[in-house]
Amino acid sequence: MQYEGVLTKMQTEFAQPIEYYLVFENAFLHLNQLLGKPLEIIHQGYQCLECGKPKKIFRQGCCYDCFMSSPSVGDWIMKPELSTAHLDIEDRDLDYEKKVQLQPHIVYLALSSEVKVGVTRKTQVPTRWIDQGAVQAIPIVEVPNRYLAGITEVALKNLYADKTHWQKMLKNEVPEVDLIAERNGLLQALPDEVKAYFHPESQDLYQLQYPVLEYPKKVTSLNLEKTPAFSGVLKGVKGQYLIFEDGTVFNVRTYEGYVVRISL
Template identity: 75%
Template sequence: MQYEGVLTKMQTEFGNPIQYYLVFEDSFLNVNQMVGKELTIDFIGYQCLNCQKKKKIYRQGFCYDCFYSSAAVGDWIMRPELSTAHLGIADRDLEYEQKVQLQPHIVYLAFSSEVKVGVTRKTQVPTRWIDQGANEAITIVEVPNRYLAGITEVALKNHYADKTNWRKMLTNDIEHVDLITERLKLEALIPDEVREYFILDKNDLYQMDYPVIDYPTKVKSLNLDKTPSFQGKLMGVKGQYLIFEDNTVFNIRGSEGYIVRVTI
């Protein structure tokens, strides 16, 4: 069977295990059903996720021009503390930024490679945690806008990592940490203007189970620009990565905007 189209991050459903879907313009496939099977990935070309033109991808599925002009990739995406929509101040497009920034946001602890702090919109729970390959995650605060979430994350980054070590996450070489106990330590670290939103006794620990037959002992990353055709046996899916038998891992999200043909 063959599937062809532009890569976008895999869609997911929370379950036991997590269900993954590759969605193309005219078709989709349940990636869980591919685990244990041989598949071939062929690189065909590029298509910017924003302007739809067949232009080389620069970052995050966008061509160079769109990356530096689209409101969807402003600096406040990666650095929520830079959000200004709550002040009525635009970065690139105030209407878009108000729509995204002025809604409930979560600051959380997640455990994937080590305990990390992060920010996401409430509507992205638990999708955000699945996408980063977290084994467990728990909410610290729920605030009404992205700015308050951002300043909370900044305060906690002095005590916790804010990025996932993707190699450790994929090898699953990690020691368990009790996130409920960890959350109890945090109240004094949270900024005063966010203290009222602190979640102390809510039992909302999420645990994620991924469709993986066998974790790799080390990982090597597949880059379609350097290796335009790859064949291997799929051993699992975690985060937004496909894991193959020969220790190759393929970051679907990191290859958004690439046009591929997948043959099973």
């Protein structure tokens, strides 16, 4: 069977283990059902997720022109502390920025390769943690806008990483850490504007399991530009990665906007 379409990040359902789906315009693949089976990926072209044109992807599923102009990829996306919608100050499109920035955000600790701190919209819980390949996660504070979440993350970067070590995550090299104890000791590290939102009595620790038959000892990242055709036996899915029998891993998120044909 063959499936053809534009790659977008895998859709997920919070279950034990996580359910993963590759969704195309007219079909979808339930990846959990393909574990242990051969799968071929062929790169056929590009389609910008913003303008829909067949232009080479620059970053985050966008062609260069859209990446430089679209409000959905403004600097405040990656650096929430740069958010200004709460001040009525526009970056690229104030209506869009208010819609995204002026809603409840969670600052959290997640355990994927080590303990990391991060920010996500409340509506993205637990999807954000699944996309990172976290095995555990716990909210630190829920705040009413992205700016407050951003300055909290900046303050906590002195204590924790803010990036996932993707090779360790995919090899399942995860230390044992008491995330509840870590979270409960953070009050003094929080910015003054945020301390009122800290509620250490909450014990909402999330546990996440992934559909992986076998974790690789070494990992090699598949680059569709250098290797436009790849085939291998699917051994697992974790974060936004497909894991193959030979240790090749494919980051679906990196290749959003790429047109591919997948054969089973």
